[in-house]
Amino acid sequence: MPLLHRFLETQALRNDRFTGLWRKRCRPDSVAYAAWLRAHGGLHAMGPDCLINFDVTITDPAYTRLGRGVCLATCSLIGHDASVAVLNPAYGVKLDAVGKIDVGDHVFIGHQAIVLAGVTIGERSIVAAGAVVSKDVPAGSIVGGVPARVIGQTDELVEKLKAKTAELPWADLIAKREGGFDPAMEPELVRRRVAHFFAPRAAPAARDERRD
Structure with missing residues (x-):
């Protein structure tokens, strides 16, 4: 460094x-x-072993709690509805629209997902990229879409990924890896992946120049 x-x-x-x-x-x-x-x-609470992208947006950290092992990609946790700043003078009222965001243990929130105020996300859940979460997410669920809805279960995803991982040409490296990233192993892992993803294309078949 x-x-x-x-x-x-x-x-x-x-x-x-x-x-x-x-x-x-x-x-x-x-x-x-x-x-x-x-x-x-300034978060209300945050468990150990979290991974948080530096460009995450957390608008109201005092009302935000993250559990153990939470992973936040470039997402937004929005703990208030700023439209009341317009509604209050327009209607002569005094409204408040703030809520907690409570993220359980081992939750992943994907790229450009938005979690709105008042939402609790149960443990071992996945929020897909681009999802807008306006309601509670049951534990062990995968949610996606706008608005987000349950599209799968994490237990089923784990079993599917286990089977796919076992067939990969670099499965032996994954089995040896400690944690999510091993700098010493990464060059060989990348080399094998590139060789697999971009195998040489088959040569085009020779054109038959014969004429009847």
Whole structure:
């Protein structure tokens, strides 16, 4: 890690200083940003072993709770409905529209998904990319769509992926891997994947130039 990056990360994690510059220049990984969020993000609570992308949006951290092993891709957790700022003067009322977001253990929320105020996501659930979650998600469910609805069960997905993984040309590496990422193993893993994904195309059949 370059000296400047190390300095910025140390200052951000220890003292919450230069955090914007750290995010912009260093694009911290999900482990480092989760550590910053736990220390300085103002969440109601956050369990251990979380992975949080640095460009996640959490509008109301005080009303947000993350369980153990939560993984947030580039998604948005929106704990309020800002339309009341328009409705209050327009109708001469005093409305409030704020709610908690409660994410259980071992939940994955995908790229550009949106979780709205008042939602509880049960443990071992998956929110698909682009989903808009406006209602509670039962534990062990996969939800997707706009608005999000249950489209599968995580137990079934695990069994399907186990079978597919066993057939991969790099299955032996996956079996040896500790945790989700092993830098020493990554070059060989990438090499095998590329060789599998982009196998040489078969040569086109020779055209028959004979004429009747």
